[in-house]
Amino acid sequence: MDILTQQLFNGLTIGSVYSLVALGLTLVYGILHIPNFAHGALYMLGAYITLTTMLLWGFNYWVAIAISVLVVGLLGVLMDRLVFHQLRNAPPIHDKIAAIGILLFLEALAQLIWGADYRSMSTPYGEVINMFGLTVTMQRVLINVGAIAVMILLFVFLKKTYIGATIIAMAQNREGAHLVGINTNKVAMLTFMLSGGLAAFAASLSAPINLVFPGMGHLVILKAFVIIILGGMGSIPGAIVGGYILGFSESLGATYLSNDYKDIIAFLLLVIILSFKPKGLFSREGF
Amino acid sequence: MAALLRKRVFIIGLIGLAVLFPLIIQNEYFLHVLTLAFIWMIAVYGLNLLAGYTGYLSLAHAGFFAIGAYALGLLTVKAGMNYWIALVLACLITSGIGFLVGLVALRTREHFFAIYTLCVGYIIYLVIDKWDSLTGGVRGLIGIPAPANIGPVSFENPLSQYYFILAFLLLTILVMYRIVHSLTGRTFMAIRNSEELAQTLGISTMKNKLLVFVLSTFFAGLAGALYASFIRFIGPDIGYITIIFDLLTYLLVGGIGTLAGPVVGTFLVVWVSQSLQFLQDYRMLIFGPLLTLLIIFYPRGIVGAFYEWKMKRTGKKRRQARPDRRKPEPTYAATQTSSEKKVKEG
Numbered sequence: 001m002d003i004l005t006q007q008l009f010n011g012l013t014i015g016s017v018y019s020l021v022a023l024g025l026t027l028v029y030g031i032l033h034i035p036n037f038a039h040g041a042l043y044m045l046g047a048y049i050t051l052t053t054m055l056l057w058g059f060n061y062w063v064a065i066a067i068s069v070l071v072v073g074l075l076g077v078l079m080d081r082l083v084f085h086q087l088r089n090a091p092p093i094h095d096k097i098a099a100i101g102i103l104l105f106l107e108a109l110a111q112l113i114w115g116a117d118y119r120s121m122s123t124p125y126g127e128v129i130n131m132f133g134l135t136v137t138m139q140r141v142l143i144n145v146g147a148i149a150v151m152i153l154l155f156v157f158l159k160k161t162y163i164g165a166t167i168i169a170m171a172q173n174r175e176g177a178h179l180v181g182i183n184t185n186k187v188a189m190l191t192f193m194l195s196g197g198l199a200a201f202a203a204s205l206s207a208p209i210n211l212v213f214p215g216m217g218h219l220v221i222l223k224a225f226v227i228i229i230l231g232g233m234g235s236i237p238g239a240i241v242g243g244y245i246l247g248f249s250e251s252l253g254a255t256y257l258s259n260d261y262k263d264i265i266a267f268l269l270l271v272i273i274l275s276f277k278p279k280g281l282f283s284r285e286g287f
Numbered sequence: 288m289a290a291l292l293r294k295r296v297f298i299i300g301l302i303g304l305a306v307l308f309p310l311i312i313q314n315e316y317f318l319h320v321l322t323l324a325f326i327w328m329i330a331v332y333g334l335n336l337l338a339g340y341t342g343y344l345s346l347a348h349a350g351f352f353a354i355g356a357y358a359l360g361l362l363t364v365k366a367g368m369n370y371w372i373a374l375v376l377a378c379l380i381t382s383g384i385g386f387l388v389g390l391v392a393l394r395t396r397e398h399f400f401a402i403y404t405l406c407v408g409y410i411i412y413l414v415i416d417k418w419d420s421l422t423g424g425v426r427g428l429i430g431i432p433a434p435a436n437i438g439p440v441s442f443e444n445p446l447s448q449y450y451f452i453l454a455f456l457l458l459t460i461l462v463m464y465r466i467v468h469s470l471t472g473r474t475f476m477a478i479r480n481s482e483e484l485a486q487t488l489g490i491s492t493m494k495n496k497l498l499v500f501v502l503s504t505f506f507a508g509l510a511g512a513l514y515a516s517f518i519r520f521i522g523p524d525i526g527y528i529t530i531i532f533d534l535l536t537y538l539l540v541g542g543i544g545t546l547a548g549p550v551v552g553t554f555l556v557v558w559v560s561q562s563l564q565f566l567q568d569y570r571m572l573i574f575g576p577l578l579t580l581l582i583i584f585y586p587r588g589i590v591g592a593f594y595e596w597k598m599k600r601t602g603k604k605r606r607q608a609r610p611d612r613r614k615p616e617p618t619y620a621a622t623q624t625s626s627e628k629k630v631k632e633g
Contacts, residue, residue, distance in 0.1 A: 029398075092397050101579035105579070111569065222405065260417050
């Protein structure tokens with residue numbers, strides 16, 4: 001029983017990180033229909049920037065995260081303006097390839113700047129606490145609380161503010177949004193900003209319990225794709241639910257099935273789902 | 288007719304150059320690099336048939352390359368089979384797995400297909416990496432034999448390996464040429480331009496897509512098997528995502544959906560990589576942005592850009608000869624993109 005609750009808590013932690021990354025991915029997909037393969041690179045850069053600002057300038061953990069979110073968000077905007085904006089009317093295969101090009105560039109860049117070594121990030125929240133009979137580190141609690149807080153903020157932003165409404169309008173119908181006077185270019189930039197920021201935030205939160213290295217985004221981005229297919233491409237609640245489903249199945253699978261093959265679970269899940277539902281679990285026709 | 292003759296002379300000249308190359312430049316290192324480039328070209332041709340001619344971007348190609356390599360390696364090293372039987376079996380095994388994957392994968396489309404195959408590729412990599420008892424895991428597979436002798440012909444030295452693989456490459460190109468210029472090839476292109484339209488015309492799209500997928504994995508498997516017997520050591524790295532990115536770079540630089548693209552692209556990129564050896568792990572600093580810029584400005588690569596330039600030139604000449612004809616003929620590239628756009632919007 002103890003192991004089960006511990007693993008469930010772990011699943012919640014992993015799921016929170018996955019959900020945040022998947023949210024950024026699904027936002028961009030919902031609006032621009034781009035499967036942004038470079039999202040994993042943004043995640044990786046987010047962790048590195050937090051790490052560097054903390055080590056080099058001795059910033060507080062939270063200030064470092066804020067800087068990282070801002071920088072990576074701006075990088076996302078830059079990506080949109082320089083690359084994806086130029087490809088708005090190109091065949092869909094071009095977006096994918098361009099995104100892969102960006103991914104390769106950013107990874108090589110990170111390796112050039114920070115080297116290929118695995119690094120660990122220190123956190124001011126390292127202490128171990130006891131909670132409902134569980135022994136957990138403060139950082140893990142922080143990941144859960146932080147992720148859920150950001151999700152609520154995002155939800156309020158999208159549903160209750162005017163700018164958020166423009167994003168939803170554009171996701172529902174691009175031409176329609178354009179007709180009622182929404183500046184679709186600005187909304188696209190804003191979406192990329194949000195998406196990059198979410199990736200950086202997720203990476204900064206999870207980096208202390210994982211390691212930081214140039215290839216750290218690979219598995220995360222692949223799993224984020226699994227999640228948004230699970231939850232329906234472009235669906236925001238779907239990304240959150242999918243993230244937690246994957247988090248739980250992974251942590252339970254690692255304990256009760258095999259630790260070696262735990263990474264395969266996500267992909268097998270996807271392969272099985274797409275085999276029966278080629279357009280994802282909660283696909284909405286004519287999105 | 289004259290153009291056709293010129294083209295034929297050019298191609299024969301190129302083949303002659305490839306055959307004579309080891310005699311002109313006696314440098315084992317260059318020979319090695321070029322042989323390796325030939326192997327990649329075979330794999331890229333497989334990718335080109337699927338992504339370029341049929342419009343389905345498969346990111347599991349490196350996985351199938353690895354399956355071919357491991358099938359040959361395991362059959363010869365662990366089962367002690369004759370090389371030639373193992374080579375044929377390796378290709379068949381790869382296409383067999385390709386058939387099974389294709390059956391399911393091809394139900395998905397566009398982004399879903401790319402993501403699905405990306406995951407399949409990753410599963411293949413993980414299985415190879417973790418299945419220690421069969422594949423040797425991260426330690427890899429050592430001691431794969433070179434091709435067995437046929438009568439007096441031995442394939443032990445680099446020179447004979449070079450010709451051996453060149454022969455396979457030429458065969459691949461010939462097969463590709465025949466496929467692309469046959470009705471089947473046209474069917475693939477019809478599917479690329481508009482799947483709905485192709486279906487309306489009575490084309491069984493699933494059957495054809497499955498065929499092209501199996502063909503593509505066959506060439507991936509062949510390239511993998513040749514790679515295994517050429518390098519003689521394989522590790523799980525050959526199935527990793529970076530390999531598919533390399534293959535994509537070769538294909539895009541050369542020109543996706545063109546016959547000469549894979550040769551031109553692979554040769555150029557491999558050659559440039561060799562001269563940029565000091566960059567090693569950082570070569571993607573150059574190739575990453577190059578990939579992105581190419582897809583924005585020259586989506587059909589060097590070969591595509593060359594054809595476009597040629598077409599514009601002949602169009603201009605024709606208009607000068609007959610000034611009364613105002614409307615220029617639509618170029619191939621233009622018709623393709625407009626129809627694809629329609630698909631995207633529809």
